[in-house]
Amino acid sequence: MNSHYNTKQRKILIDCFENMDKKHFRASDVLEYLEKENSNIGKSTVYRQLENMVSEGILNKYIIDINTPACFEYEGKSRHEDMLFHLKCEKCGKLIHLHCHEIDDFQKHLYTNHHFKLNPKRTVFYGICEECEKKNK
The missing domain is CATH 1.10.10.10 (Winged helix-like DNA-binding domain superfamily/Winged helix DNA-binding domain)
Structure with a gap:
């Protein structure tokens, strides 16, 4: 280091x-x-x-x-200690922070049933952001 x-x-x-x-x-x-x-x-x-x-x-x-x-x-002066996932828009490429405690149940399921622990800082979900979705309509 x-x-x-x-x-x-x-x-x-x-x-x-x-x-x-x-x-x-x-x-x-x-x-x-x-x-x-x-x-x-x-x-x-x-x-x-x-x-x-x-x-x-x-x-x-x-x-x-x-x-x-x-x-x-x-990271600045305050580092993320909480769960922090990311959303990636497949249209515009925007990367969005996802602070959502609903995902806790999913993480628990993965660990309990599949013996797999997610790294929230390295997990990205792909889809279409709200702005790009509006443009498509």
Whole structure:
């Protein structure tokens, strides 16, 4: 595990995560944001720092499928301790947090009857979001 250094570049990246208007973002979103802010952090440094911050638990990384770039989520000062699943829209690609205690029964069923424990931070349900569904009607 990489040691934690409070470098200028790291601070710029943390500021970027805190100021972006997206809950989930890709490396390309970070690079675009940094370009608008006239930051001189290189592409390889951004990718390396993202992976370091995932290892340190500062960022969550979601790999949805092989055709979609990895998606990151900044944990910030408060880390998710509760059950957190995700919904992925197959039309627009939006990734949505799902905080729903109804799913607890499903998790219990999987564990009790199938001896399988879900990892909520790594579980993604696929479907169509409300906005895309409205567009189809």
